Structures are given as C-alpha cells and as structure tokens.
Amino acid sequence: MSRLPLTIAAVLGAAAFCTGSLTLPAPAGRADIVPVLPVTVPSVHEFTPGSGYFDLASGAHIVASGEAAPIATRLAGDLTRAGHVATPGGGAAGPGAVTLRIDDSGPPQPESYRIDIGDTVTVTARTTEGAIHATQTLLQWFSQSTVLPFGTVTDWPDYGERGLLLDLGRKFLTVDWIKQRIREMAYYRMNLIQLHLSDSYGFRLASISHPEITSPQHYSRAEMSEIISYAADYGIEVMPEIGFPGHMNGILESHPDLILHPATTSPVDAATDSLLAGTAQGRIDLSNPAARPLIEDLLREFVPLFPGRYFHLGGDEYVSDYSRFPQLTDYAHTTLGPQFTGQDLVADTVNRAAGIIRSYGKTPRMWNDGIPAGGRIPVDRSIIVDYWTGGNGLIPWIGTQNGPESLADQGFTLSNASFTPTYWATGGTAAALNSPPELLYAWDPALFVNGTRLRADQRDRLLGSKLFVWADDPNAMTEQQMVDPVRARLPIMAQQLWAGTKGNPYPVFVDQVRAVGNPAG
Structure with missing residues (x-):
C-alpha cells in the first residue's frame, strides 16, 4: 500500500499537539515509515505511547456489530476510496484489523472516544457520534501512514x-x-x-x-x-x-x-x-x-x-x-x-x-x-x-x-x-x-x-x-x-x-491541514 510521507512541520506539530507523543525507532527494515503518531485536524487531546507498531493489513478487516456496524461499513468505504482495501464485518479481529465498539467502557465526555493501538486497533465510544469521530481520526492517520505506534489516544471536544x-x-x-x-x-x-x-x-x-x-x-x-x-x-x-x-x-x-x-x-x-x-x-x-x-x-x-x-x-x-x-x-x-x-x-x-x-x-x-x-x-x-x-x-x-x-x-x-x-x-x-x-x-x-x-x-x-x-x-x-x-x-x-490552537504557529497548522488532506470521494 502507498504511504504518504509527513512534512517535517507536520511531524513537529504532531509532537506539540499530542500529549505524551514521542519519536520511536523505526521498525526493522521499515525506514520508509515516519515513527510518530500522524497528525490530525483537529489535534487529539491525549496520547500515551506504548512500545511497538501496528500495521494496517492489506485487505484490512473492520470488525463491528450492532449500532457500530454501519459506521464500520462507512469507514471501510472511506479507506477504500483513500487507496486502501478494507472490508467490514463481524468475527474476531486479527493483527492489522480495526475493531469499533460502542459501549459504556468508552470515556465519559460527550462525543469522546478512545483508540487503543496494539496488534489491532480498537475504538471504544459510548455514543455513535464518538465512534464516528474516531473513524475520521483513523482515516486521517491512514491517509498518511498505515503504520501507527502502539499506545492509547483519548479524545474529546472542548465545545459541544x-x-x-x-x-x-x-x-x-x-x-x-x-x-x-x-x-x-x-x-x-x-x-x-x-x-x-x-x-x-x-x-x-x-x-x-x-x-x-x-x-x-x-x-x-x-x-x-x-x-x-x-x-x-x-x-x-x-x-x-x-x-x-x-x-x-x-x-x-x-x-x-x-x-x-x-x-x-x-x-x-x-x-x-x-x-x-x-x-x-x-x-x-x-x-x-x-x-x-x-x-x-x-x-x-x-x-x-x-x-x-x-x-x-x-x-x-x-x-x-x-x-x-x-x-x-x-x-x-x-x-x-x-x-x-x-x-x-x-x-x-x-x-x-x-x-x-x-x-x-x-x-x-x-x-x-x-x-x-x-x-x-x-x-x-x-x-x-x-x-x-x-x-x-x-x-x-x-x-x-x-x-x-x-x-x-x-x-x-x-x-x-x-x-x-x-x-x-x-x-x-x-x-x-x-x-x-x-x-x-x-x-x-x-x-x-x-x-x-x-x-x-x-x-x-x-x-x-x-x-x-x-x-x-x-x-x-x-x-x-x-x-x-x-x-x-x-x-x-x-x-x-x-482542542484550541495551544500556541501552535499558524504556518505549522497549515502544513498539518495539507498533511491530512481532504476526505476522498
């Protein structure tokens, strides 16, 4: 799959905007990968890094059921239009898959969501709105790189x-x-x-x-x-x-x-x-x-x-x-x-x-x-x-x-x-x-x-x-x-x-907007 490199300014912006983000060594033999959490617009509130990397599988499985199922279908379509291959469905999530869950274990703030990045990526939200927001964060990430550092993102809006x-x-x-x-x-x-x-x-x-x-x-x-x-x-x-x-x-x-x-x-x-x-x-x-x-x-x-x-x-x-x-x-x-x-x-x-x-x-x-x-x-x-x-x-x-x-x-x-x-x-x-x-x-x-x-x-x-x-x-x-x-x-x-601009310079923000691009289709 193609991966679009981040600009240097966008990488620096990611470090400034994502709490706890850091640069990790690139995976062995993968020097083409920028080893940071890709930027998003708007920026996410919190990122707690782990150790390791997730790589979106070719023909990625988007796992969901119940009220999350139609959101998974739209994410799969958006990823496909963005140049990846993704299919929605139920069942177990193997390495390189994405799981969407809507249940009470999500963060409590309105429209909030959590993304746990390990061998699989798991989105958890209490509401459909939170799950939809999370899928747009994923789409922005995967539009820049299919490889993500392990860790947990917790995100919510300042204004309703x-x-x-x-x-x-x-x-x-x-x-x-x-x-x-x-x-x-x-x-x-x-x-x-x-x-x-x-x-x-x-x-x-x-x-x-x-x-x-x-x-x-x-x-x-x-x-x-x-x-x-x-x-x-x-x-x-x-x-x-x-x-x-x-x-x-x-x-x-x-x-x-x-x-x-x-x-x-x-x-x-x-x-x-x-x-x-x-x-x-x-x-x-x-x-x-x-x-x-x-x-x-x-x-x-x-x-x-x-x-x-x-x-x-x-x-x-x-x-x-x-x-x-x-x-x-x-x-x-x-x-x-x-x-x-x-x-x-x-x-x-x-x-x-x-x-x-x-x-x-x-x-x-x-x-x-x-x-x-x-x-x-x-x-x-x-x-x-x-x-x-x-x-x-x-x-x-x-x-x-x-x-x-x-x-x-x-x-x-x-x-x-x-x-x-x-x-x-x-x-x-x-x-x-x-x-x-x-x-x-x-x-x-x-x-x-x-x-x-x-x-x-x-x-x-x-x-x-x-x-x-x-x-x-x-x-x-x-x-x-x-x-x-x-x-x-x-x-x-x-x-x-x-999330507010948090003093991030406007030219850096413009680079971040360019990095995430526009939604395909």
Missing part, C-alpha cells in the same frame, strides 16, 4: 457545538456542494450545519401551505431528506432557519401587502436599509392581522420535517427605532393591552413561535438582536441565542446592552456567532470586512464580538461557535469559487472548538 452556516436564502447551492461541505465537516469532527433557508433572494423549501412563496430554485422534500440523511450518516445535525419578522424578502415578494412601512424615513434610515441589503423590503408588518398566521403556517409545516434538536427562527435586524413604526405600538395596545409597546409585540410574536417549535419537541434558537430591549414582555429563556452583534448590523463591535453576561444571567444559553472573525461573505458590503484565516486562527471562541467574555460561573452557558458563510451578493462568486475560502477556514474553526 462546532458548526457551519450556509446562506441558502441568498445563494442557492446544489445538493452535491452541500454534501461535500458536510463530508469535510465530519472529517474535522464537526457536528452541526445550519441551513439559512429564507432571505433576500428566495425561500428555498417547497411549501405546501403557501406554494406561492417557493422560489424557482429550491430544495424538494426528497432533496432535503437526502441532505439530512447524508449528514446523519456522518454525525452531523441539520438545523434549519426560516427567519422572521425580518429578512422575509423571499416570502413577502408574494405578499407585498404585508411589508412593514415606516411612518417616517430619513436619509440615514434609507442608507441603513440599503447597506443591510434590502432590509426594509424584508420586514413583515406585525400590526397586520394576516402576519402571524403566515408565520405560524410555515412553522407548523416545516418544523416537523427536520429531525434535529433545533429550529432557528431568526429574529435579527427587524426594527431598531420603534418611533418610525407607531403602528406596531398601536397594535400592541389593541391586542396585548394599553401598557404594551411595539417591542412587546415582537417579543410576544417570538414567544408564540418558540411555543410552536417546542410543541414538536425541539429547541428554538434566534439571533441576539432579535431580543427587544425596553419592553415589558420577556423573551422565552428556553430559546438559545446566537450572539453576533453588540449593537446593530452596522456597528456590531460596539454595545453591551443585553450583552453575553447579561443574557447568561437572564437564563439564556448562547452560541458565539461573533461577526469578526467567524463571518465570511462572498460579496456585498460585508465582504470588505472578511477576516483572513490568520485572524480566525488567532481568535478565542470564548471572546464575543464586543470584546466581552462570560464569567467562569457562566461557562457552561456557551455551546460553541460556527463558521458563517454568507452570500450578500449571490452573483459575486460561483459555488466552485467558494470552495477554497471555505476550506481555508473550516479546519481552523474545527481546531479552535475541539
């Missing part, structure tokens, strides 16, 4: 949420392109993909309740089911987002009577709406009695179609100056009571939507600026908040009202969606603010966009983060042109959230 967002509401991306990104995410042991399905340029799902809103370019139910199933095979959860009450352009194009119009518009307001990519045309008028039924129809139609734990309801960039929209406060007075305002109308709408999502056994999520400030009705604390801006869409780095600490104290769970440096846009105004990969690599996932951090006692309120791929200008790039910028950033986000 490690994701990618794709802005499909602005730019339609093919099913195959999405599946390729899912496969790469799994290779880097990530676990959540957010599909932003409705925005300025379209509504990307085939709606039965409101067929008039379905864009010409959309995903059929069969196509979305294919994406969900493919993601599940590799341990990736799909989180849909249908945003409201803002960013509803793709929906309101067929319902222009429901667009929210301001009582007054200044030049500053007009400029703001222009910079925010047509925000004004995407706001639904919550004072119109037909607004809520439309939103609720779509939630009841689409929430049950996605088997994951979450449904994202958006909430961002609706109204910052309620004085421009007195009809919202007037409607709140009529429907909620004379003491309530436009902010309360928004909070009540969000809470009703969250209730629908919870009725299907799922957890609602929203963007942090969708939580109105100054109202009497509190937003439901069960909603997970993606914190992307300290202020507003134009100046996200400034502002502490409803900041991360305050939201955590109120009982919210957070994900760090820091505009800088986790966002990358294909074009439009936001593209000028794209952070280079080096800045993302220097970032700390616990640092929010406004420069604040959660207190130590709030740390369990932070789930993790995602790489956010936006398409403010859908025509700025083809989907093929988007591949390299995403590939440059995805492994960085994976490393940050799994």
